[in-house]
Amino acid sequence: MSKTVTIHAPGTVANLVCGFDVLGLALHQPYDIMSIKLKDEPTVTIINKDEFNLPTDPEKNVAGVVLLSMMEKLNNETGFELTIEKHIKPGSGIGSSAASAAGAAVAANELLDKQFSKEELVQFAMNGEKLASGVKHADNIAPCIYGGVTLIRSIHPLDIVQVPAPELYVTVVHPQIEVRTSDARQILKKQILLKDAIKQWGNVAGLVAGFIKSDYDLIGRSLEDVIIEPVRSILIPGFDEVKSKSKAAGALGGGISGSGPSIFMLSKDEASAKAVEIVMQEIYNKIGIDYNTYVTKINGEGVRVVDSK
Amino acid sequence: MSKTVTIHAPGTVANLVCGFDVLGLALHQPYDIMSIKLKDEPTVTIINKDEFNLPTDPEKNVAGVVLLSMMEKLNNETGFELTIEKHIKPGSGIGSSAASAAGAAVAANELLDKQFSKEELVQFAMNGEKLASGVKHADNIAPCIYGGVTLIRSIHPLDIVQVPAPELYVTVVHPQIEVRTSDARQILKKQILLKDAIKQWGNVAGLVAGFIKSDYDLIGRSLEDVIIEPVRSILIPGFDEVKSKSKAAGALGGGISGSGPSIFMLSKDEASAKAVEIVMQEIYNKIGIDYNTYVTKINGEGVRVVDSK
Numbered sequence: 001m002s003k004t005v006t007i008h009a010p011g012t013v014a015n016l017v018c019g020f021d022v023l024g025l026a027l028h029q030p031y032d033i034m035s036i037k038l039k040d041e042p043t044v045t046i047i048n049k050d051e052f053n054l055p056t057d058p059e060k061n062v063a064g065v066v067l068l069s070m071m072e073k074l075n076n077e078t079g080f081e082l083t084i085e086k087h088i089k090p091g092s093g094i095g096s097s098a099a100s101a102a103g104a105a106v107a108a109n110e111l112l113d114k115q116f117s118k119e120e121l122v123q124f125a126m127n128g129e130k131l132a133s134g135v136k137h138a139d140n141i142a143p144c145i146y147g148g149v150t151l152i153r154s155i156h157p158l159d160i161v162q163v164p165a166p167e168l169y170v171t172v173v174h175p176q177i178e179v180r181t182s183d184a185r186q187i188l189k190k191q192i193l194l195k196d197a198i199k200q201w202g203n204v205a206g207l208v209a210g211f212i213k214s215d216y217d218l219i220g221r222s223l224e225d226v227i228i229e230p231v232r233s234i235l236i237p238g239f240d241e242v243k244s245k246s247k248a249a250g251a252l253g254g255g256i257s258g259s260g261p262s263i264f265m266l267s268k269d270e271a272s273a274k275a276v277e278i279v280m281q282e283i284y285n286k287i288g289i290d291y292n293t294y295v296t297k298i299n300g301e302g303v304r305v306v307d308s309k
Numbered sequence: 310m311s312k313t314v315t316i317h318a319p320g321t322v323a324n325l326v327c328g329f330d331v332l333g334l335a336l337h338q339p340y341d342i343m344s345i346k347l348k349d350e351p352t353v354t355i356i357n358k359d360e361f362n363l364p365t366d367p368e369k370n371v372a373g374v375v376l377l378s379m380m381e382k383l384n385n386e387t388g389f390e391l392t393i394e395k396h397i398k399p400g401s402g403i404g405s406s407a408a409s410a411a412g413a414a415v416a417a418n419e420l421l422d423k424q425f426s427k428e429e430l431v432q433f434a435m436n437g438e439k440l441a442s443g444v445k446h447a448d449n450i451a452p453c454i455y456g457g458v459t460l461i462r463s464i465h466p467l468d469i470v471q472v473p474a475p476e477l478y479v480t481v482v483h484p485q486i487e488v489r490t491s492d493a494r495q496i497l498k499k500q501i502l503l504k505d506a507i508k509q510w511g512n513v514a515g516l517v518a519g520f521i522k523s524d525y526d527l528i529g530r531s532l533e534d535v536i537i538e539p540v541r542s543i544l545i546p547g548f549d550e551v552k553s554k555s556k557a558a559g560a561l562g563g564g565i566s567g568s569g570p571s572i573f574m575l576s577k578d579e580a581s582a583k584a585v586e587i588v589m590q591e592i593y594n595k596i597g598i599d600y601n602t603y604v605t606k607i608n609g610e611g612v613r614v615v616d617s618k
Binding site: 018019020021022023151152153154159161163164188189190191192193194195197198199200201202203204205206207208209212213218221222227 | 331461468497502509510518522531
């Protein structure tokens, strides 16, 4: 009988305000559930067990292209049957495509006796991001596979740095509006002021130092984005109010999750994180936009194998 | 009898390749020697004991304006007599003006029973940088006063972060050509590409993580500057050769010190640092430019009070 591996692939927050395209962290909630088994013939079968109607043609499915790239590496000697139960809504800005891609890569690797390194899994999973957004980026994939906070120091060649971080609570609100990653990228200016870039890399350096030194105040002061947020936040109704009132409610700081529309806030303790959730709910109730909220923590493990039999 | 305080004010390397305007570190060698005593009348007297012919008018002297700003804060109730023996050549790019400014501030504070905090001393000393370069920057002042590696996360408001770093050897070559800080700033473009800025803040984050995690390889990989170095290095004959041959000789990496013309290289051990020095000497002997070299280490202490009686 063929072995079945089941994994949980968590949502992730990319950019972390000042770290556009380089920083990301993994969440405990929400997560996708995927089960995979080997097939004798070298094809990929995708079975969706959710309401999102994602493509089942493996070449058009984020997880599918990842598995196809792994199969190719293995000289097409095997195939996969993947069952996907997504809970991270596509287009939410908390790494839905990355969870599909990273989850598929880790699950398949578990079947393949872990022959690939985490870095190789990131490389495979980036094919899924390419399909989803047109760009082979790793700022959601890396934290999804490594867990915790990760830095993509360089994308060519790929250089992933694990950034130790203290216990942090994360409150996320997903206002149910559509912001396409490609649109969110389109509106960014190709040129920026050097003086703004200097502020940004001061903050990125401060944020990384704050994480590693467990300096919560420094983390809070560094969560400032003078380049991307002023442009992208216009696409998210209620953004400024969520940010200012969340900080007033005790959050260290936060901003747009990935390319939005989700907004995340970091807090030192659970009470603050829950107070922030109430603030977020009040704002979107008032505006009249449907939303989901999560109060969760940084997930140090990333994709987790929950069953293998 | 009036008390005399004597201090050593070390040279500093600002920018650290990828950390333009935000990162800096203090050296053990070279350093300036300064002695200060209080005067009854509220004036500043500058006595130069070196060959550099710097102004003795306190309003035109980097250390002088720092002492004047401290006097003003103290309602002009006291004055200072400062004797300066500079060993850090002005215009070398290793923080000569910062050593004068920071040394004067720390020395005066010692006379004043340390009533000012380190951060306040940085604020006073920045008046010296303003006189020297027209800009109130702190990327040399901060490591000179705090020691070690420092990050200026923000200049307004001033936010100085101490960045723990492992033992590192620093080789410095000062080719005796003139590069004016104002010229070196002039040739920079005011606008940069977002994609270059992303590379830069990936490297800044990597460098800070490398320092705090004592990850020498990561430090080496992160010492990359795609924005400033390509423009400024043109002003420094031999730069590319020094860089490539120093790395071949064992350096982790390095680049322009401050706005140049000095070049610095970081090494994990003394043998590499000395091999790098030989490489530098050979290159400038061949080119036929006079130079000084130093093989030293990161100075964790900053300005040091050596005598107080």
